Amino acid sequence: MECVILAAGEGKRMRPLTGQRPKVMLPVANRPILEHLMVAAAEAGIKKFVFVVGYGEREIRNYFKNGKAWNVSIRYVTQRQQLGTSDALKATEGLTSGKFLLMNGDMIVSASDLVTLCEMDAPVMGIHRTDHPQDFGVVTCENGLITGLEEKSQHPKSDLINAGVYLFDQTIYPLINAVGLSSRGEYELTDALDLMIREGQLAAHPLKVWLDMGYPWDLLDANTRLLSVLSPVQEGEVEDGVTIHGAVSIGAGTVIKAGTYIEGPCVIGKDCKIGPHAYIRPGTAVGDRCHIGHSSELKNSIIMPETKIPHFNYLGDSIVGSGCNFGAGTKLANVRHDHGIIKVCGRSTGRKKFGAIVGDNVQFGINCSVNVGTVIGSDSNIAPHSFVEGWIEDKTNIQS
Known part of the structure; x- marks a missing residue:
């Protein structure tokens, strides 16, 4: 059986993190979203x-x-223009045979769910229960069949949603070839699914594990979930005087210097320099070739490769791109004074603890303060002693 994974989109809601990489390559527990998905399959x-x-x-x-490297074979098809999910699937015609699995590339699922799904008769849609169905395609079910599908309704008819995981056979291709342009100007898979639903042909399979990656803060939830089942591997050098509690993975070439205190679960990539006297708290993923230095504290954050957080810094519940440098004393706040839910540009994160989203190659001067819910665009320069909040566009120069 083949597995088709749709990985052509940018992920605009993930900006500025997707400025230099597609959404499916954003790291969670130090591996791209797409890798987690492929490994599960x-x-x-x-x-x-x-x-x-x-x-x-x-x-x-x-x-x-x-x-x-994963003991699988991969073929690539390029979708030159983003003309919708039906158009993307159409590009794979002739590359699948019999039953095949189709998945959106921006989520995480479990191998056990996929095993059960693949044993069913096509066509099948994976569904999942959520507390915010208005953000997804809402489905209704009866006797194991999908009876209705409605995209992002403000008044959803159920709390079950289309999870973007399907089992199809070759009969899907004539259906998608017959699909016309939607009101959004795209060729959408949901139009083909509606034909199956009207014929009473589309079965439902509830997924036990499903992590959606719609917004940057979803990366933190997925990171926490995946680190909680981490099997630690320690390949780097740990000096005397380092304290490690819990499951902590350390990549080859990394040096953990004396006085550093690490609480798992967390993962540290290859060729990093950690410490001396750094404090890394649970839920943190540090990418390759990073420097986390003296008296710097990280908590429940994703740090992408080649970023330096070298002296007296604090980052909590934040996502930081690659190639950034934090001046001494720069700190990212992660809690409101009233302990209310934090919003990013007016959109609720659903979290009482959330710091900032920092793009790639952002340079901070010393003693900068970044407020909760701030987004800083890539290639920005922040002058010493600056206070930063709101949405900062790419390549912004902030003068103190």
């Missing part, structure tokens, strides 16, 4: 993959190549 027994790529496709191709 491989563990379910699937060895042949078709990636539909587009935005940032070079990074995907360079990372996964032909799949040999």
Whole structure:
């Protein structure tokens, strides 16, 4: 059986993190979202993959190549224009045979759910229960069949949603070839699904595990979930005087210097320099070639490769891009004074603790303060002693 993964989109709601990488390549527990998804399918027994790529496709191709490193085979199809999910699937015609799995590339699912799904008769839609169905395609079910599908209704008819996981056979291709442009100007898979629903053909399969990656703060939830089942591997050098509690993975070439205190679960990449006297708290993922230095504290955050947080810094519940540098004393707040829910540009994160979203190659001067819910665009320069809040566009120069 083949598995088709749709990985052509940019992920505009993830900006500025997707400025230099496609959404599916954003790291969670130090591995791209797409890798977690592919590995789950491989563990379910699937060895042949078709990636539909587009935005940032070079990074995907360079990372996964032909799949040999994972003992699978990968073929690529390029969707030149983002013309919708039906158009993306149409590009794979002739590359699948019999039943095949189709998944959106921006989520995380479990191998056990995929095993059960693949044993069913096609067509099947994976569904999931959520407390905010208005953000997704809402489905209604009866006797194991999908009876209705409505996109992002403000008055949803149920709390079950389309999870973007499907089992199809070759009969799907004539249906998507017959789909016309939607009101949004795209060729949408949901129009083909509506035809199946009207014929009473589309079965439902509830997924036990489903993590959606719609917004940056969703990355933190997924990061916490995946780190909680971490099998620690320590390949780096740990000096005397380091304290490690819980599950902590340390990559090859990394040095953890004396006085550092690490509480798992957390993961530290390759060729990093940690400490001396750094404090890394649970839920933190530090990418390759990072420097976390003296008296710097990290908590429940994602730090992408080649970022330096070297002296007297604090980051909590934040996502930081690659190639950033934090001047001494720079701190990212993560709690409101009234302990209320934090919003980012008017949109609720649903979280009482959330720091900032920092793009790639952002340079902070010393003693900067960043307020909760702040977004800082890539390639920005923040002058010493600056107070930063709100939405900062890419390549902004902030003078104190």
